[in-house]
Amino acid sequence: MTGTKAEGARQRVRAELTREILDTAIGHVKRDGAAGLSLRAVARDVGMVSSAIYRYFPSRDDLLTALIVSAYASLADHVENAESSARRSDLLGRWMATCSAIRGWAVAHPHEYGLIFGTPVPGYAAPSDTIEQATRVPTVLIGILRDAAAANRLLPDLPGSPKVTARELAPLSKQFPDVPVELLARGLLSWASVFGLVSFELFGHFHNVISEGAPFFEHEAERIAGTVLGLTKRPIER
């Protein structure tokens, strides 16, 4: 039935046009941001009449969803690719590659970054289709953390550190039952810190604060690895 080849020309053309509409829409987001995205403008650029778009996307919100999913996927591709080219045992290298890839992608795709990490589009609720792609970057992060723990490269918490409870992190903990809650908490904070830095830079809050974004970010990413993650240069002796 749904053979890979004999799909019929109609289906192939349909897939191509869907792709073209999506790409055109991405182009609009790249130029003008997501807020003003217009079905009609996209249709014009594709060379269709506006109502024809409805053969491909049932509504503007569905097109938006597709754009969000595609942005998450694009970021995740970039990050996974960077992280996987570091030597597995070079944990700091993997962390730095991940962070740099996040910032690099964000700087190269500011509007797409804004689409997924900025103010949610009003009246729009992200459907669950997005979570598969949205989960990929955090998963890379947790992978690093897990390997660091296995290699005995994580400092213990400072005495008197706050203890995050399992309850607070219950939903995440259920997805990664083999990772201690304490580690998940570190991962979450480092994740939020990295994106906090990137968001501040992209959204203009580092204006008149920082002169060179890239080296500052590298330094801070390294600092996060050392302090928040507690990643050590060599295995800890017991």
Added chain:
Amino acid sequence: MTGTKAEGARQRVRAELTREILDTAIGHVKRDGAAGLSLRAVARDVGMVSSAIYRYFPSRDDLLTALIVSAYASLADHVENAESSARRSDLLGRWMATCSAIRGWAVAHPHEYGLIFGTPVPGYAAPSDTIEQATRVPTVLIGILRDAAAANRLLPDLPGSPKVTARELAPLSKQFPDVPVELLARGLLSWASVFGLVSFELFGHFHNVISEGAPFFEHEAERIAGTVLGLTKRPIER
């Protein structure tokens, strides 16, 4: 001339109406977010014809600017108030009060938070009027850091920590010449971390990750104090 009292009834009425327009607009942002803010809708609610707004604000963008300034001011009021009611010598208490106030305000005013810390409104460039208000919260933070340094309560950097250069932070350093660059960098990262946490929570990225935002945030704020800021419980002996 411009006496405080005999301003004339006209001027007073004008000020009151300006306030009313602003408050109505804030109400709209609270309900629907900033993206769809409409002059006409505001005018309707105030009970004016749409063109009358132009006697008070020269354009939609100016109204938006006023809203942004007002949001920054509201946040800063809230934060300064909370921070200043902690005992001066209780540095961790001051930090925690600051952080909780930030999150508290954000949760209570999500759309206003989105207006100032989310995706910048497309085609809109924040004028310098905003910086006075925008600077107040970071200033509170630096105050804590400065006092902590004076009280000898900051851990030295871990050996092998990345050294942020003065060049990278030149603009900020010029505003706070008495604070060492290294401290400014810590402050920046902690600032970004706190807002990263809050943004993730407000913008939905902690969905299915965290079950209870408030206690988790408190724990993480404390962790930031200990690891990023390097704030110790007692003065360091030399």
Added chain:
DNA sequence: TGTACATCAGTGAACGCGCGTTCACTGATGTAC
């Protein structure tokens, strides 16, 4: 204190625009016998 004039707030109509979505339709492409 009273009058003549200037300032200003608010009106209402209009301009020109773009938007998302629906609907009946025309032709072309595929499918079943």
Added chain:
DNA sequence: TGTACATCAGTGAACGCGCGTTCACTGATGTAC
């Protein structure tokens, strides 16, 4: 291989809406003499 029918993509007109901004205007409020 050929015909009859069903499926589908794309059209073009229309609906109903709301927007920011301009402009000539009316009256009321203030100011100067």
